Amino acid sequence: MAFQISQTFLNLPVKDLKRSIAFFEALGFAFNPQFTDDNAACLILSDTAFAMLLTESYFQTFIKKDIANATKTTEFIMAVSVSSKEEVQELVRKALASGGSASNEPQDHGFxxxxxxxxxDGHLWEVFHMDPTYVHEA
Structure with missing residues (x-):
């Protein structure tokens, strides 16, 4: 039996929760106030995907290992899909103008x-648009 995930929650440690909230609001994202307080903020990525921005001290209560310093090491790349190349460019432009930094050069693979x-905080975000006619059903 194959599992189907109904919702996705990515948990990210942040040094300054208010700064992180302001950054993502400047990009046009909203937060769910029901799951937002002084320790955490629920960033709404879509109807089924969320990023929980957790203060480092609160994040530490969920783990036994050290928190990775995302400015020096890469723990993951969060890839998010948008509906057009122009939306990719706009979201990244807003990120750079709002305190984010460049990661890689744009890549155009045709499809x-x-x-x-x-x-x-140094977390890597990849924004992409894929031609929906290219995706084949499995």
Whole structure:
């Protein structure tokens, strides 16, 4: 039996929760106030995908290992799909103008266009648009 995930929650440690909230609001994202307080903020990525921005001290309560310093090491790349190449460019432009930093050069593969940025804590975000006619059903 194959599992189907109904919702996705990515948990990210952040140094300054208010700064992180302001950064993602400047990009046009909203937060779910029901799951937002002084320790955490629920960033709404889509109807089924969320990023929980957790203060480092609160994040530490969920783990036994050290928190990775995302400005020096890469723990993952969060890839998010948008509906057009122009939306990719706009979201990355907003990220760079709001305190994010460049990550990689844009890549145009014909069927897929990507750009990326680092948020203020160094987490890597890749924004892409893929031609929906290219995707084949499995």
């Amino acid at each position: 897929m266009y990507t750009e990326s940025f680092q948020d203020p």
